[in-house]
Amino acid sequence: MMKEQLEEIVKNSINLDSIDFNELIQFMLKNIGNPDGYLRDNLIYRGFCELILNGKFTEEQLVTILKTCLDDEHLYLNITDYGISDDVFMRSFSALVITLILGKDREKRSLPEELIIEVIHRSIHYLFLESDYRGFVNTKGWAHGVAHGSDLLTEAIRHPLMMDSQLLWNALQSLKSCLHTEYALIDEEEERMLPVIDALLDKGLTDEQLVTWLKELHYIEIEDWHKKYRYEWNVKKFEAALLRHLLKSTKCTKTTNWIVYESPAVV
Numbered sequence: 001m002m003k004e005q006l007e008e009i010v011k012n013s014i015n016l017d018s019i020d021f022n023e024l025i026q027f028m029l030k031n032i033g034n035p036d037g038y039l040r041d042n043l044i045y046r047g048f049c050e051l052i053l054n055g056k057f058t059e060e061q062l063v064t065i066l067k068t069c070l071d072d073e074h075l076y077l078n079i080t081d082y083g084i085s086d087d088v089f090m091r092s093f094s095a096l097v098i099t100l101i102l103g104k105d106r107e108k109r110s111l112p113e114e115l116i117i118e119v120i121h122r123s124i125h126y127l128f129l130e131s132d133y134r135g136f137v138n139t140k141g142w143a144h145g146v147a148h149g150s151d152l153l154t155e156a157i158r159h160p161l162m163m164d165s166q167l168l169w170n171a172l173q174s175l176k177s178c179l180h181t182e183y184a185l186i187d188e189e190e191e192r193m194l195p196v197i198d199a200l201l202d203k204g205l206t207d208e209q210l211v212t213w214l215k216e217l218h219y220i221e222i223e224d225w226h227k228k229y230r231y232e233w234n235v236k237k238f239e240a241a242l243l244r245h246l247l248k249s250t251k252c253t254k255t256t257n258w259i260v261y262e263s264p265a266v267v
Helices: 002-010 020-032 037-053 059-070 087-108 114-128 145-158 165-179 189-202 206-217 227-247 255-259
Strands: none
Touching: 002 020, 002 037, 020 037, 020 059, 037 059, 037 087, 059 087, 059 114, 087 114, 087 145, 087 206, 114 145, 114 165, 145 165, 145 189, 165 189, 165 227, 189 206, 189 227, 206 227, 206 255, 227 255
16 A cells, blocks of 8 residues: 555655655655665655655654654664674665755754754764665665765755864765775766765865875775775775866866876876
8 A cells, every 4th residue: 555655655646745755754664665666766765855855844744754764773774893784774875865854954944953963973973883885676676875865965064053164074984984995886877976065065075185185095004905906996086086086177186186186196
């Protein structure tokens, strides 16, 4: 019954007055990380997009959804186990739903400020802890924790309540933790990181600070040659993407020149 309702919601072919939203929300939250890619991506996530972006939930319902997605059974589900499992789907798709709500609140500013501040802190910390870096998982679809976490981080930085300069630096360190991994990022995660940089620049990150951070990315003191190679691979891919991005504008000329003329990476 719930799947059929979600299919109709996604198709915009149902009278929303006929739906018990509280019951539907419970079903969606329970299955937000379901390994079934069709249910998770096509119905649950797209259903959240349709209902959140079009203002179909009450403020109370949004708070319930946000608090649930933020908790240790969703965004942080078994995150310190540091292994590969289906739990990543729960974490990464909870991150996407939080992203939707943060974006909506950035425009309307209707949710409790204390809750939003907690969301901002947990959003930054999420990428520090996430260790399942898989992109596309055969038979189950997109896990994409780094990409979804970057989307969440971008929206957290853009929110007006993100005003702590230390948190901005912490956000950069979150990206660094994703790049300094022996898992080779191969599903264009670096492209999803670029909006994080743009959001940080809009919030006051300077050209000089960005160069300093990029230089830090190349300090890789690891004896295992293959592990170091993977770190360097990820940094090179990100730096190349950032260079292409910066060349489209006139901002961050120091960063651009450093990448072109001084970076150890071959871009």
